[in-house]
Amino acid sequence: MRTICFYFQVHQPFRIKPYRFFDIGEDHYYWDDYSNRSIIRKVAQKCYLPMNELLLELIRRYNGKFKVTFSISGVCLDQFELYAPDVLESFQRLVATGHVELLSETDAHALCSLANKEEFVRMVESHKEKIKRLFNGYEPKVFRNTELIYSDKIGAMVAEMGFEAMLTEGAKHILGWKSPNFVYQNSVDPNLRILLKNFQLSDDIAFRFSNKTWSDYPLTTEKFVNWINAIPQEQEVLNLFMDYETFGEHQWAETGIFEFMRSLPEAVFRYTNFSFSTTTEAARNAKPIAKIQVPTPISWADEERDLTAWLGNDLQNEAFTKLYELEAQVQKIDDPDIIRDWKYLQTSDHFYYMCTKFFSDGAVHSYFSHYDTPYDAFINYMNVLSDFILRVKNKLKALEAVDK
Incomplete structure (x- = not known):
């Protein structure tokens, strides 16, 4: 059976306060605590709390057949502990269902994989320890690098750290005529499986949902299901990767984004032959079709999908x-x-x-x-x-x- 893999990135940085030249050597605290707390609380009320409650409702309604995956940055977890313990508890309730997967990433949502292998490994280990401490001993099996940055070399480092699979962008200039709707392998270490974002269908939700100038506006579950059904039958895995803040923050509640997600699983179960899987399940259950060659790093960002x-x-x-x-x-x-x-x-x-x-x-x-x-x-x-x-x-x- 074909499967849909929903993965959400949860991240908020520690923003730097206004820091003047004359502060150098005088002020050693850099962080804008007021803004950081205000933003976390705002996003919590608009996105994290209502969307977590919705996902919990869907998991219970469909007896665990609806599944999602999260990557929560370490700096975001730090802010949950400081400013939003209620949000952290709501994520803990989701993970406790057994139908929500957590990914590993760099603790500080950093670019260290491009700079220093030792620092990269330290950052990953730090994040793993934080996940283990906050989520009852949970140990991630799949890796998501900062900004979906990936290359053959980075993938090999991730495989060396013991991960089963890694996520990245289904960039056109890498795939060419090939589809992102398969599982691939790292070209250096074939044991590492690669899941590629279907950016067209992901961005229809994440970026275009409320765009009234979009030719396909408004996006309904019926329309989305029709697009899913148009995917050739041999293509096994549809990876819908997006920022979690899509729901309620980037796309406000008034756009209907919550109602769309509330009705999507029912439409998928009723009108398609797709199921829902976590990233580990998708990577394990689908047979890799080929190695993917990525000599130069790619990312999710902009038209170029580069750095x-x-x-x-x-x-x-x-x-x-x-x-x-x-x-x-x-x-x-x-x-x-x-x-x-x-x-x-x-x-x-x-x-x-x-x-x-x-x-x-x-x-x-x-x-x-x-x-x-x-x-x-x-x-x-x-x-x-x-x-x-x-x-x-x-x-x-x-x-x-x-x-x-």
Whole structure:
């Protein structure tokens, strides 16, 4: 039987407060606690709490035949513990049903897989420990890298860490004529199975649902089921990957997005030969049809599906390079504040805010940024990074003095 795999990314960064040049060396706390708490509570009320309740209702209604998968970033879990314990409890109730899967990712939703293997492994292990602590010993079997970033090399590192499967984008320039609706294999280690996002049908829900200029507006369950039924019978796995904030935050409740999801499982069960699976079930039950060759990293972002949303200009590359030059030094320091800031400064959102793309993708970038311009984002981040570098140097000098 063919299957639908719903995967939702749950992530909120720790946003940096306005930090001036004159704060360098004077103020060592970088995080905008008021904004971070306000945003988490707002999204909790609009998305996390009502959508979690809806999913719990659907899992119970269909006796576990409806299943979903989540990847919750470590920095988001940290904020749930700080600002929204009710949200954390609602996710714990979902996972306790046995029909909700949790994925592994980098703890800080970081780009470290592109910079440093050792830091990448540390970040993954840190996230695994956090999931285990918060979800009654749960151990993820499938990996989702930050921003769905994937390459043959990254996949090989993930396989080396013991994961069974990994998620990424079904990018056109990689697939060519092939379909994303199959399970593939990593080209270096064929034991790692690769699940590819069907971005057309995913984005119909995530981005186009409330777009009144879209030729297929409004999107109904009947229409969506017809599109599903048009998928050739031999194509076994339909991967619908999207931000969880799609529901109630990006697509407001008034658009009908909750009613769409409430009625979708019934329509799928009644009018199609699809079931619902977690990512582990999909990877295990479908036979891989081929190795997928991805020599250069891909991601979910923009028309290019590459890294340019985060590392596409000189601002981003300077910030990224200066940050990861500190890795070896930071690892010598045993200071919880330094480790916390090192981790949170790696979050990919900080680099996304510096993106200078315009035209078709510019609106998306500006929507997710709280800065007036990418240059403001760069200056604010580099001011913070300058102070962090000073702190690291001073800590190392103090350690050297003790050793002497």
